[in-house]
Amino acid sequence: MGLIGPITLRVRDGAEVTLASATEADAPDVLAFRNLLSTTADFIATAPGEVDPDVELQKKQIREFREKPGGLLALARYEGIVVGAMSMNVPVKRRLAHAVEFGMGMSPAWRGRGLGTLFMERMVAWARENPAILKVTLGVIPDNAHALRLYTKFGFVEEARQKRQFRDDRGNLLDHVMMGLWVGDQPG
Ligand SMILES: CC(C)(COP(=O)(O)OP(=O)(O)OC[C@H]1O[C@@H](n2cnc3c(N)ncnc32)[C@H](O)[C@@H]1OP(=O)(O)O)[C@@H](O)C(=O)NCCC(=O)NCCS
Numbered sequence: 001m002g003l004i005g006p007i008t009l010r011v012r013d014g015a016e017v018t019l020a021s022a023t024e025a026d027a028p029d030v031l032a033f034r035n036l037l038s039t040t041a042d043f044i045a046t047a048p049g050e051v052d053p054d055v056e057l058q059k060k061q062i063r064e065f066r067e068k069p070g071g072l073l074a075l076a077r078y079e080g081i082v083v084g085a086m087s088m089n090v091p092v093k094r095r096l097a098h099a100v101e102f103g104m105g106m107s108p109a110w111r112g113r114g115l116g117t118l119f120m121e122r123m124v125a126w127a128r129e130n131p132a133i134l135k136v137t138l139g140v141i142p143d144n145a146h147a148l149r150l151y152t153k154f155g156f157v158e159e160a161r162q163k164r165q166f167r168d169d170r171g172n173l174l175d176h177v178m179m180g181l182w183v184g185d186q187p188g
Contacts (some may be wrong), residue, residue, distance in 0.1 A: 002071035012114040017076040027058040043144035069132035098134040134184035
């Protein structure tokens with residue numbers, strides 16, 4: 001089961017957010033937040049206009065996050081507004097399903113306030129306790145310096161680099177780095 005919270009997280013300046021697994025009722029907010037990220041984050045794959053607006057599809061995806069062992073979609077809200085989200089995406093294929101892909105994003109006003117660090121702490125602890133997960137993977141554009149530093153601080157290591165895999169909206173071709181963190185009981 002992919003469930004977390006609700007728990008209170010306090011960021012550096014003392015503001016408190018509530019972190020909880022998304023439910024189907026959150027689908028419209030999740031879509032709105034994904035749209036916000038697509039228009040405010042340069043180093044994520046989803047570009048403006050690329051979020052599928054189908055609410056029923058979003059509900060189905062939320063159900064899958066909740067039901068799959070190792071899956072997770074959690075939202076942080078401040079005064080009811082979604083300010084951050086993180087996901088653990090389980091590969092469909094059984095032979096790949098122990099290596100779960102992490103992703104996260106904050107709304108612009110909440111970046112650099114410590115929420116990403118709190119998400120990472122929660123996510124790593126949650127993954128270590130989850131027997132379905134042996135490894136957490138993620139992809140990052142190294143130009144996304146804050147994200148790269150954050151992942152490295154939590155023990156993620158570069159495992160592969162896809163050269164010029166990402167083209168930003170100005171046409172620059174950037175590398176895509178795949179990182180991994182072993183969280184299984186046995187050494188990786
Ligand atoms: C990347 C992201 C998720 C990090 O979350 P966050 O809440 O900003 O993370 P934190 O506030 O915990 O900061 C993480 C580190 O980056 C630094 N940082 C973040 N934003 C910063 C800024 N604007 N200026 C200076 N430092 C900054 C922090 O100081 C911290 O480093 P430290 O631990 O060495 O002090 C967030 O910035 C974001 O949503 N970016 C857009 C979407 C995105 O790129 N997602 C990740 C795709 S791989």
